[in-house]
């Protein structure tokens with residue numbers, strides 16, 4: 016059975032909306048799809064944009080930032096987050112799979128927007144529960160290739176896999192990332208598993224990155 020949808024799960028982005036000031040162009044993907052976004056809105060949410068637009072980078076002279084390796088579809092979800100919160104980006108889009116949400120998490124890592132990562136991770140947990148999915152090796156590889164040791168989503172994936180008892184493909188050729196994953200699995204297995212991975216449980220910030228800062232869901 017699909018888990019209950021916590022009312023606060025897809026909370027609105029609580030950061031101030033800064034709709035005054037200049038707009039910039041963001042060119043996304045190989046095809047350079049153009050997004051026109053308020054500069055201040057990006058800077059208040061993303062440490063990446065804050066740094067990129069603060070410096071006098073050549074590519075910012077014409078107020079343009081290029082993200083050639085990102086997907087326009089996923090950046091569109093990010094822009095929805097910046098302006099409206101993730102709620103509108105996801106509520107009407109059940110087609111966003113766990114894999115899509117994992118990729119949104121890595122987009123958040125690249126843009127250094129921890130609130131967006133926390134929201135994507137919560138949605139990922141929800142979607143995996145809804146679809147009764149245990150994240151497969153493709154998702155593991157994606158996350159372990161785009162995050163660093165100790166990352167909360169790494170810890171979540173390890174826990175979900177240990178909890179599921181799913182047998183892994185220890186012979187796969189995916190390289191060091193999977194070796195790290197299975198090392199973490201072995202360690203976690205020896206520690207024993209706490210089954211509380213639900214995002215709406217008492218430990219709902221357990222996999223969030225905000226630390227002492229307010230949770231994006233905190234004042235709902």
Ligand SMILES: [Zn+2]
Pocket residue numbers: 133219220223225229230231232
């Ligand atoms: Zn939190």
